[in-house]
Amino acid sequence: MIVQKYRDMxxxxxxxxxxxxxxxxxxxxxxxxxVFDYSLGNPSVPVPERFNKVIKELLDTREPIALHGYxxxxxxxxxREKIAAxxxxxFGLPYEMEDIFMTSGxxxxxxHAVRAVxxxxxxxxxxxxxxxxxxxxxxxxxxxxxxxxxxTESFQINFEAFASMCNEKTAAVLIxxxxxxxxxxxxxxxIEKLAEILKEKExxxxxxxxxxxxxxxxxxxxxxxxxxxxxxxxxxxxxxYSFSKSLSIPxxxxxxxxxxxxxxxxxxxxxxxxxxxxxxxxxxxSSLIQLAVAEMLEETSExxxxxxxxxxxxxxxxxxxxTCVKPGGTFYIFPKAPIExxxxxxxxxxxxxxxLVPSDTFGCPGYFRxxxxxxxxKVERSLEAxxxxxxxxxx
Amino acid sequence: MIVQKYRDMxxxxxxxxxxxxxxxxxxxxxxxxxVFDYSLGNPSVPVPERFNKVIKELLDTREPIALHGYxxxxxxxxxREKIAAxxxxxFGLPYEMEDIFMTSGxxxxxxHAVRAVxxxxxxxxxxxxxxxxxxxxxxxxxxxxxxxxxxTESFQINFEAFASMCNEKTAAVLIxxxxxxxxxxxxxxxIEKLAEILKEKExxxxxxxxxxxxxxxxxxxxxxxxxxxxxxxxxxxxxxYSFSKSLSIPxxxxxxxxxxxxxxxxxxxxxxxxxxxxxxxxxxxSSLIQLAVAEMLEETSExxxxxxxxxxxxxxxxxxxxTCVKPGGTFYIFPKAPIExxxxxxxxxxxxxxxLVPSDTFGCPGYFRxxxxxxxxKVERSLEAxxxxxxxxxx
Numbered sequence: 001m002i003v004q005k006y007r008d009m010x011x012x013x014x015x016x017x018x019x020x021x022x023x024x025x026x027x028x029x030x031x032x033x034x035v036f037d038y039s040l041g042n043p044s045v046p047v048p049e050r051f052n053k054v055i056k057e058l059l060d061t062r063e064p065i066a067l068h069g070y071x072x073x074x075x076x077x078x079x080r081e082k083i084a085a086x087x088x089x090x091f092g093l094p095y096e097m098e099d100i101f102m103t104s105g106x107x108x109x110x111x112h113a114v115r116a117v118x119x120x121x122x123x124x125x126x127x128x129x130x131x132x133x134x135x136x137x138x139x140x141x142x143x144x145x146x147x148x149x150x151x152t153e154s155f156q157i158n159f160e161a162f163a164s165m166c167n168e169k170t171a172a173v174l175i176x177x178x179x180x181x182x183x184x185x186x187x188x189x190x191i192e193k194l195a196e197i198l199k200e201k202e203x204x205x206x207x208x209x210x211x212x213x214x215x216x217x218x219x220x221x222x223x224x225x226x227x228x229x230x231x232x233x234x235x236x237x238x239x240x241y242s243f244s245k246s247l248s249i250p251x252x253x254x255x256x257x258x259x260x261x262x263x264x265x266x267x268x269x270x271x272x273x274x275x276x277x278x279x280x281x282x283x284x285x286s287s288l289i290q291l292a293v294a295e296m297l298e299e300t301s302e303x304x305x306x307x308x309x310x311x312x313x314x315x316x317x318x319x320x321x322x323t324c325v326k327p328g329g330t331f332y333i334f335p336k337a338p339i340e341x342x343x344x345x346x347x348x349x350x351x352x353x354x355x356l357v358p359s360d361t362f363g364c365p366g367y368f369r370x371x372x373x374x375x376x377x378k379v380e381r382s383l384e385a386x387x388x389x390x391x392x393x394x395x
Numbered sequence: 396m397i398v399q400k401y402r403d404m405x406x407x408x409x410x411x412x413x414x415x416x417x418x419x420x421x422x423x424x425x426x427x428x429x430v431f432d433y434s435l436g437n438p439s440v441p442v443p444e445r446f447n448k449v450i451k452e453l454l455d456t457r458e459p460i461a462l463h464g465y466x467x468x469x470x471x472x473x474x475r476e477k478i479a480a481x482x483x484x485x486f487g488l489p490y491e492m493e494d495i496f497m498t499s500g501x502x503x504x505x506x507h508a509v510r511a512v513x514x515x516x517x518x519x520x521x522x523x524x525x526x527x528x529x530x531x532x533x534x535x536x537x538x539x540x541x542x543x544x545x546x547t548e549s550f551q552i553n554f555e556a557f558a559s560m561c562n563e564k565t566a567a568v569l570i571x572x573x574x575x576x577x578x579x580x581x582x583x584x585x586i587e588k589l590a591e592i593l594k595e596k597e598x599x600x601x602x603x604x605x606x607x608x609x610x611x612x613x614x615x616x617x618x619x620x621x622x623x624x625x626x627x628x629x630x631x632x633x634x635x636y637s638f639s640k641s642l643s644i645p646x647x648x649x650x651x652x653x654x655x656x657x658x659x660x661x662x663x664x665x666x667x668x669x670x671x672x673x674x675x676x677x678x679x680x681s682s683l684i685q686l687a688v689a690e691m692l693e694e695t696s697e698x699x700x701x702x703x704x705x706x707x708x709x710x711x712x713x714x715x716x717x718t719c720v721k722p723g724g725t726f727y728i729f730p731k732a733p734i735e736x737x738x739x740x741x742x743x744x745x746x747x748x749x750x751l752v753p754s755d756t757f758g759c760p761g762y763f764r765x766x767x768x769x770x771x772x773k774v775e776r777s778l779e780a781x782x783x784x785x786x787x788x789x790x
Contacts, residue, residue: 001512001513001517001566001602001603002511002512002660002663002664002667003510003511003512003513003514003667005514006510006511006667006670006671007663007667009667009670009673010663010666010667010670042464042465043460043464044460046459046460047459047460047463051459051463052454052459055450055454055683056451056454059447059450059451064441064442064446064447064643065438065439065441065442065643067646068442068446068642068643068644068645068646068647069437069438069643069644069645069646070437070645070646071646103676104499104676104677104678105676105678107676107677107678108676108677108678109676110676111674111675111676111677112676115398115401116397116398116401117396117397117398118396118398119398119400122396133673136670136673136674137673137674137676139674140674140675171396207396208396247463248459248460248463248464249463249464250463250464250465251462251463251464251465251466251679251681251682251683252463252681252682252683253678253679253680253681254681265397268397268402268405269397271405272397272398272401272402272404272405275401275404275405275531276401278404278528278531278532279506279531279532279534279535280506280535280675280676280677281498281499281500281502281503281504281505281506281507281532281675281677282499282502282503282506282675282676282677283499283500283502283503283648284646284648285648285681286646286647286648286649286680286681286683286684287646287647288450288646288647288681288683288684289681289683289684
């Protein structure tokens, strides 16, 4: 009795994975350096050298049986304390250890957060364009994901559509800023407006509506961009963080949920996460990796390459006539395709070994995503291919 | 809208954790060396020295961005290949990479296995005494856990009760051998009989019934004990392994599901596990830790201490008149309490700073568990306390 729902999921291949797989195969034919692979959001900048040093130091100085020993379900107290102190210092909110729950990356973080506040029959609202994995994260809780159509002018929030979709079943709003795939950062004004509406709706419906704030790109914000801390603006916020992008260590699966200390049920939600873990077999990230990132809170990889790449692409794309909102962070850009059928456009681009991801699965058809977490030199070489496909489309 | 079911779970405190917490507190008063803490199944023997060396070698020789980079959802191919080769060599079954799915310890392993083969309305059967965390693992899938009463003569399987509980809703049988809490190892005869009944029931009901074989204690088997490989005897077996106990690294959260290559749907089940991961936010264990254990497959910690401890305790307990089946492995022993109310007995034992776990939550009341993963010297010092509580009970 193979469970059909998971079997069925296998049939729905991820478009991103498919294109990435094509890029790898094509690389075997013509050399991967000649494939302009903008498919995967896989960090390309080096891991900070100190990260490996910190791991070695832990191996050299800690008693192995303790170092590799069980962590409490919440995560290691010394790690949670350091993260709380760091967040307090940085965002001016009184985080304590009790507000922090360690997770296996952002995926684990969101999986716990949605289970803590939503169940069968509830609704969670997100905003297009959005990360397609939100679908399975939420489907598995029994809640329903509702998608607010994109505000394609600015990729901020379409508040009119949002206000009409928010109802008594709304348990949470899941936002991602800086955003994958648009690269846009929600402004202070946007978050304040969102908070204002949510507070009204909380009052109207008589129950809290949480913001689950997915923040893996928090450290990748470009010069001069207004990137507010969501938790500072809205009390009922569950911040979901991952070190994957800021330290270029996505394989180490490490992140946390930080519940806003001003959220009335903060410590209760964190305690509940330990119970959620029991059901989903999570039981903490690796102890060694927990301890290692706790020493790296003030540091990131050298992330400026992403802004360099963005500027090169943005300049070229707009010069060619692509409609494109300038990214404020991340390593994504999200131009409008020159025809309605973005899939066809992306397919055509492959003839120049240019691998783009059509936007349909992001809930915002007619666009394409470029993940420019690749070498700047390659971005520059790719411009000729971009020009060629633009020319084919009469741009 | 805090989700009530997780909130409720918080109210049901784990008895083991409660006693362990007591032991820690008492240790602060009288020195932890004077508390005979048999509560927690936390490995006490040293981590093999080579484990840290292997990690350092990986840090020194691999490109950091690849070493700490994304692992495919199945786990790293080179790791899965090594595990498949190891299992093939050891158990004589033709495992291939496609049969292996990397997980965060045994908890992650069982969480994936149960989701792959059971859903709402299905039943999973286990045998008392059993590890209480099976409850939440299975409840979260929507399936129902059915517990076959213990065969208290031998702690093998009560087949009569089992045969009558197995019905068309039975999706899987979850076994744990060597067993927590009894310490018993199921014999070849037991597994063969189980396989025989299951094959009959599969035929009768017209669908597969899987064995989910929880094997974290596989490497802790005592001299002369018949410890068969379940997968060799029954094709539809999902082996759930963890390195926590064999390498004393429970905090690193690393294990795997190995689907028997003779199971018709082996590769499909492994592929489905990747889809299950999407919903529960698992996405692989740490890449570094995956690569490290792949170099440690032929090694374990020096585990013989556990047998030494078992022999000391078994001798003393039986000499005092406790009814006790001799453990064949693990680091647990499971004697009968001298009164029906094991909770009272365990509470009384605390006056001698002897921390025992009453068996009620293991689905087999009237017994107590001792986790003798502690220093042998302390086991010896604890005998006087055991004698005292026995004397109080007129033994």
